[in-house]
Amino acid sequence: EPEVTQTPSHQVTQMGQEVILRCVPISNHLYFYWYRQILGQKVEFLVSFYNNEISEKSEIFDDQFSVERPDGSNFTLKIRSTKLEDSAMYFCATSLREVVDTQYFGPGTRLTVL
Amino acid sequence: RKEVEQDPGPFNVPEGATVAFNCTYSNSASQSFFWYRQDCRKEPKLLMSVYSSGNEDGRFTAQLNRASQYISLLIRDSKLSDSATYLCVVNERNYGQNFVFGPGTRLSVLP
Numbered sequence: 001e002p003e004v005t006q007t008p009s010h011q012v013t014q015m016g017q018e019v020i021l022r023c024v025p026i027s028n029h030l031y032f033y034w035y036r037q038i039l040g041q042k043v044e045f046l047v048s049f050y051n052n053e054i055s056e057k058s059e060i061f062d063d064q065f066s067v068e069r070p071d072g073s074n075f076t077l078k079i080r081s082t083k084l085e086d087s088a089m090y091f092c093a094t095s096l097r098e099v100v101d102t103q104y105f106g107p108g109t110r111l112t113v114l
Numbered sequence: 115r116k117e118v119e120q121d122p123g124p125f126n127v128p129e130g131a132t133v134a135f136n137c138t139y140s141n142s143a144s145q146s147f148f149w150y151r152q153d154c155r156k157e158p159k160l161l162m163s164v165y166s167s168g169n170e171d172g173r174f175t176a177q178l179n180r181a182s183q184y185i186s187l188l189i190r191d192s193k194l195s196d197s198a199t200y201l202c203v204v205n206e207r208n209y210g211q212n213f214v215f216g217p218g219t220r221l222s223v224l225p
Contacts, residue, residue: 033213043158043201043215056212091157102148103213105157 023092
């Protein structure tokens with residue numbers, strides 16, 4: 001069964017550093033999403049991406065964050081100048097269509113900011 | 115602020131029990147509804163979509179009441195492998211997917 005993959009599985013960084021989290025979507029999927037889950041808390045929507053542009057973003061997704069799909073396969077989340085509170089699990093998800101469609105989640109990247 | 119609320123849990127039930135989870139959502143414009151399950155430190159995985167007419171998949175039955183803005187999940191004959199956190203997920207938009215997750219209800223099925 002096709003699956004979403006994410007790298008790295010765990011990223012440790014110093015506060016103030018930039019990190020890039022990578023996701024390889026399911027090959028024929030067109031819609032891409034990033035979510036985060038702080039330990040012990042609920043999953044929170046960050047951003048959705050379609051046709052090489054952001055289609056929606058939450059209030060969490062401020063200027064510190066950016067997304068891109070640089071090579072037509074990887075979908076990346078960049079976090080500039082990381083803060084301690086950015087420590088969380090970051091999940092990529094993809095869907096084939098937009099309306100009422102199922103989202104398939106990758107295994108996540110655990111980001112630890114020291 | 116638009117929210118999705120769930121039973122706080124945890125639910126501890128013996129194998130073979132029937133267990134029901136409840137979920138309410140505040141945005142009446144919400145268009146689609148899902149139950150996901152999440153194992154500890156793993157990604158959410160789709161359990162089932164929830165349709166207005168109600169739907170069943172083996173031991174799992176989901177119901178939607180739009181008037182009351184209420185969603186339920188019933189698990190019959192629970193198995194040890196059903197132990198997980200069950201997430202109620204609401205898509206608030208008809209076009210575009212703003213998935214709003216509930217906090218989850220943890221289920222432990224005991225031998």
